[in-house]
Amino acid sequence: MSVDEREERLDRAFAALGDPVRRALIARLSRGDATVNELAEPFSITKQAVSRHLQVLEAAGLITRSRDAQRRPCHLNAVALEELTSWIDTYRLFAEQRHRSMTRLDTLLTRRRGR
Structure with a gap:
């Protein structure tokens, strides 16, 4: 997968998660598969509205759907969530390292001022 494709997938996933209903749907699917x-x-919205939210999540690769006789359960795509987590962790680690460096510098400067 190219860098551009990965960036597009991240963009779609983060955009999809920007809506509170879709985040709630992801939270519910984290507990197990479910139908529309x-x-x-x-929710106090129509099933059609929920279905549209699910289409956005599916287009973003965050969920999949299957057919089980008459049921069409939705499934959380754990691999896609892991990609998001990995991307976030990369920048979180950079920020934590920078914060620790600044904290050490602050401590050193405070000690020097105290002398």
Whole structure:
């Protein structure tokens, strides 16, 4: 996969997660597979609206759907979530290292001022 393709996939995933309903759907699917009807239950929006949210999540690669007789359960794509986590962790680690360096520098300067 090229860098551009990876960036596009990250863009779609983060954009999809920008909506609170879609984040709630991801949270629900983290507890197990569910159908559109099951996912729509806690929301005060139509099943069609929930279905549109699911289409966005599916296009972003965050969920998949399958067919089980009459059921069409949605499944969380753990690999896609791991890619997001990995991307975030890279920058979190940089920020933590910078913070630790600044903290050490602050400590050193404070000690020198105290002398």
